Amino acid sequence: MRIKQLSGIKHFVSLVLFLFIVNNSIAQEVYDLSRCIKTGLERNFSLLVARNNEEIATNNFTRGNAGMLPVISSTNRFGGTLNTTNQNYNDGSKVALNDIHNNSGSLGVDLGMTIFKGFQVKTTYQKLKEQKELEGFNTQMSVENLVSLIVSQYNYYIQQLILNDNLAYAVSLSRERVRIDRQRYLLGGASKLELLQSIVYLNSDSSRFAHQNEVLRTSQIRLNELMAADDLGENIKLKDTLIQLDQKLLYDDLLQQTLQNNTSLRIAAKNQVITELDSKIIKSRSYPYLTMSSGYGYSYNRYGSGSLGNQNVHGLNYGLTLGIGIFDGFNQKRLKSNALVEIQSKKIQYKEVEQEVKADLLTIYFAYENNLRLLKLEEQNLSVARENLEIALERYKLGSLAGLELREVQKSLLDAEERLVSVQYQTKIAEISLFQISGRIMEYI
8 A cells, every 4th residue: 555655656756757847848938030120120229219210200201391391380479559648749738648559469370381492392302202211221230130130149159058068978978977986986996096987077067068058058048148038037048059061152243243232332332422422511501592372361450549439451462582692601612511521421431331240251151161161171080080989988987098099089079069050150250241241131030
């Protein structure tokens, strides 16, 4: 009976543990790269601000803001006076009027419109359009930067997961070595010094594993921050367990795509266009301008004294105004000269940005190719290190290999694993940079 009770308790505990594990698995969110990017694009705070700036520029792009539409305004007034008047005439007579109340009221509707202003209105409208597109490119730049950060952090998290697994395996190997040395010590086949040294190695690996857990947790929090998660400490699970690499990128294709699609180049080109429009606006001030105005007014007055009791006046007014600036202290000439210099500066800045982009592309692609070569070398090293460890473990169990030599073999394997995942991550970073600089970063979604 006692055995049956213990068996029942054992099954019950196993069931509870199973349900607990299942619930945790269900509660833990699983994210692939596309989901991480989409979540960040929807919720990231910096990107929301950039989109608000783009919305403001879109709202500013109107014909009314450019001055193409008429302006209609209405002015209405009602008021009065309450006066006391004392008049003394030369013949000695006097007149006193008390509490004279006069009322007046007026209303009017005015219309004004610019008919011609030296093409300034049309040019201003074009400038507002270019500014709207410029803010669109700035938003696109923010989007590309965010996607680049998320992809980089996503793969960094994978790197830390792989390192975490490698260190966990190193701890298990050290624990197995302690078990072997303890049995040898108890059987008299090994000294206590060897057992203590094994324990030191185990503690060292355990400490390193604990530190890696901290790094892993930090990388997870950083990924949640980029996605603007409500709970930054949310324990997310990644769908990918390996760093996926694109090893078929070609420099000539990337260069062509960069010159066509690079956002920094587009922003520089757009700034150049806006500067040229500013120059046209300045030149348009030298032209004559023609404006039209019209309105309708009504006024009413009531008098508290005198022979006239009240009067009202209403009617239409209209007019055309033709004007031209004759002399402004040579300021117009100065502004034109400065505008031409500014255009030259924007052209130089575009060439500078183009040169920087080409240099970055060439530098990053060289690193990309070099890392691909290193990747093949490190994969071979890891294969040899694993085989070497298997042989070393068998020899150590048979007592034909010293503990220090086993430790060196174990360390060589761990170093090979770290170098491989490091090269994989560096290759991925180069790939991400190449995708971003060539305008292909959104392909990760």
